[in-house]
Amino acid sequence: MLYSQRATYDTRTGMAGVSGNVRFESAGDIFTGDQGVFNLKNQTGRIENARVFLSKNNYYISGDVMEKISKDSYIVKRCRMTTCDGVNPAWSITGSEVKVTIEGYGTVKHAAFWIRGVPLFYFPYMIFPAKTKRQSGLLPPRLGYSTRNGIDVELPLFLALSDQTDATFYQRYIEKRGYMQGAEFRYIASENSKGVFLFDILSDKKSEKDMSDLDDLSLSRFPRDNKIRYWLRSRANQKLSTGLSVSLDIDYVSDQDYFPDLETPLYGYQARPDLSKEMGRSLEERHSPTRRSAIRLSHNGEGYSMQGLGSYHQRPEDPDNDPTPQPVGGFDYLFLPHKITSFPMFLNFETDYDYVWREAGQRGHRASIDPELRFPFWLGPYLEFEPSIRYTHSAQWLEDNPEHDDFQERNAYEAGGRLSTSIERVYGYNGQTVKKLKHKISPVFSYRYRNHLHEEEYSPWFEPIEHEEDANLVAFSLENYFDARLENGKGDITYRQFGLLSFTQGYDFHEFRRELNPGIERQPWTPLQGLLIVRPFDAVDIYGEAEWDHYDSDITTADASLELSWGRGGGRRDRVKASYKFDKGGQKSLVASGTLNLIGGFSVGGSLNRDLELDHSISNSYWAGYDSQCWGLRVIATRSDEETTMVVIFRLINFADIKAW
Numbered sequence: 001m002l003y004s005q006r007a008t009y010d011t012r013t014g015m016a017g018v019s020g021n022v023r024f025e026s027a028g029d030i031f032t033g034d035q036g037v038f039n040l041k042n043q044t045g046r047i048e049n050a051r052v053f054l055s056k057n058n059y060y061i062s063g064d065v066m067e068k069i070s071k072d073s074y075i076v077k078r079c080r081m082t083t084c085d086g087v088n089p090a091w092s093i094t095g096s097e098v099k100v101t102i103e104g105y106g107t108v109k110h111a112a113f114w115i116r117g118v119p120l121f122y123f124p125y126m127i128f129p130a131k132t133k134r135q136s137g138l139l140p141p142r143l144g145y146s147t148r149n150g151i152d153v154e155l156p157l158f159l160a161l162s163d164q165t166d167a168t169f170y171q172r173y174i175e176k177r178g179y180m181q182g183a184e185f186r187y188i189a190s191e192n193s194k195g196v197f198l199f200d201i202l203s204d205k206k207s208e209k210d211m212s213d214l215d216d217l218s219l220s221r222f223p224r225d226n227k228i229r230y231w232l233r234s235r236a237n238q239k240l241s242t243g244l245s246v247s248l249d250i251d252y253v254s255d256q257d258y259f260p261d262l263e264t265p266l267y268g269y270q271a272r273p274d275l276s277k278e279m280g281r282s283l284e285e286r287h288s289p290t291r292r293s294a295i296r297l298s299h300n301g302e303g304y305s306m307q308g309l310g311s312y313h314q315r316p317e318d319p320d321n322d323p324t325p326q327p328v329g330g331f332d333y334l335f336l337p338h339k340i341t342s343f344p345m346f347l348n349f350e351t352d353y354d355y356v357w358r359e360a361g362q363r364g365h366r367a368s369i370d371p372e373l374r375f376p377f378w379l380g381p382y383l384e385f386e387p388s389i390r391y392t393h394s395a396q397w398l399e400d401n402p403e404h405d406d407f408q409e410r411n412a413y414e415a416g417g418r419l420s421t422s423i424e425r426v427y428g429y430n431g432q433t434v435k436k437l438k439h440k441i442s443p444v445f446s447y448r449y450r451n452h453l454h455e456e457e458y459s460p461w462f463e464p465i466e467h468e469e470d471a472n473l474v475a476f477s478l479e480n481y482f483d484a485r486l487e488n489g490k491g492d493i494t495y496r497q498f499g500l501l502s503f504t505q506g507y508d509f510h511e512f513r514r515e516l517n518p519g520i521e522r523q524p525w526t527p528l529q530g531l532l533i534v535r536p537f538d539a540v541d542i543y544g545e546a547e548w549d550h551y552d553s554d555i556t557t558a559d560a561s562l563e564l565s566w567g568r569g570g571g572r573r574d575r576v577k578a579s580y581k582f583d584k585g586g587q588k589s590l591v592a593s594g595t596l597n598l599i600g601g602f603s604v605g606g607s608l609n610r611d612l613e614l615d616h617s618i619s620n621s622y623w624a625g626y627d628s629q630c631w632g633l634r635v636i637a638t639r640s641d642e643e644t645t646m647v648v649i650f651r652l653i654n655f656a657d658i659k660a661w
Helices: 258-262 275-279 509-513
Strands: 006-010 015-026 029-039 044-054 059-068 073-082 091-101 104-115 118-130 142-146 150-159 165-174 178-190 193-203 228-239 245-253 291-301 304-314 326-339 346-357 363-374 377-379 383-399 407-420 423-428 434-453 471-487 493-508 528-534 540-549 554-567 573-583 588-597 602-611 616-627 631-640 643-652 656-660
Touching (some): 015 044, 044 073, 493 509
Antiparallel strands (some): 006 015, 029 044, 059 073, 073 091, 150 165, 178 193, 228 245, 326 346, 346 363, 363 383, 423 434, 471 493, 493 528, 540 554, 554 573, 573 588, 588 602, 602 616, 616 631, 643 656
16 A cells, blocks of 8 residues: 555556655555655555565664565665664664565675664674574574683574475584584474484594593593594484384484583583474483483384384493493384273283393393283272283393303282272362362272292393382272363363372281391381372472381482463563472482563573582572563573583574673
């Protein structure tokens, strides 16, 4: 639409001459000026003493002369631009000429950056993004400095290869270490087929570790003499046409010092994609002694699941004659409960196999088969009873093992039963959305008996850390469920379980009957276990789990967490989260984090990870920020691994982020 006080129009050419309070609107963009000429057929034109508002990016551009040279491209002479609303913008950029293409880039000649009315920086030539969609281009650079590595600069280049794939290349120069090249590739073919691959490599100027230097020794106690240093990591899921699904995990690093030496808050774990959020499988913790890589092929059918898998646990210090067991090949088959007679009798079983390789030490094979029968039925109208019987057979074949038998096996029988009932009541409730509440109580008696045959003849070689022992145990559980029925204004009905409270107490007959030395008392009562989960709505999440030892009259383990969040204006949310873990064996830790939006656009936050047993802070981070309509500032201080890092992030909304530390 074109508005003005005076106008002439040539119907043959589509040219319009306008003057006096000129206003031209096109696809949400607004142009104003004194006078101009427009071609209404191809939506181009020229306007003097012009001002333009580009709605997609909230850009305000003014200049002596403005030309719309195509559908999405503009040229402005002697211009000023900003993303700030109002007549006195908080920041602006001036230049002799600006050329901008929507969904592309803009360029400015002889640019100056202004804060209010004060010029701060001059750039002979600069480029800025003018995109609302994903496109290729340079990302904001990262700048840093550390006493260990000197000046640290990284310039990322993003490439939108297709609608399903993209790549980012990271050119990073570290003053005291050299040039590091990083690459990131991502693809998404469907919800179940996607992956992320990342690789960083450096030819280090400092090729050998000085074992007499305390700073180098603080990284690790192991020597290092490799010049080429790298880190490859990946998470990928792929659905194949054959019905198979492939999951790939890669985590391989050149040396044990890579992370404390080269990974700073602006690079690596925090600056690259969060694989845990994107793929649901996180990397090993940076201080972990091993790095795990694995591949899994799976096929799930109606009533069964098959998986072929292999994994490798890298020791980054690369020890001589590494004894780490590597289950490099394996197979697992799970037959889900299946009714096998006209009675409610169900059969399920699991069988698995592993080939375990070691650089030094015993190598060989292990396999097991584990069938189970269950027979659930009702004892009258109120009691449900489910007896079960299970058999486990494990076998091992060792390679080149002159000191022990090449073959050994173990068998175990297990029987059990579960007796339960439930009592429930529904209460009317006239809340805004909650209309009914239900409380269900389920008392449960369970019994489990497990016995290994010829246990003394079996020497475990490669077994899970928590393998099942003999058992003769009865337990009573009292489970409380709290549910709500919700109705919205349209009459739609949903249900939410907002609470769970349970207690479990066991009695161990095996402990009661075992022989004891004089002066030692039996302790057949197992710890009392309690579990609490409260989620009344999305803003509150409470979790608590603990065990009470009757004989020590003390809590032996506890795990508790609290998360609160609440909305503010402008789509902002405040969050507070704290978790506490305790184990009488020595662990006692607290992890807390929070974000609080203050008045006037200010916000603060922080996180704390503290080992309470050692009275030592593992890591602390605190930040303060300010956000206005068109710019933001955040200052972050982090203390980790006895090193303090300061990060400053200055944001020009819809324009760029500038980071330094």
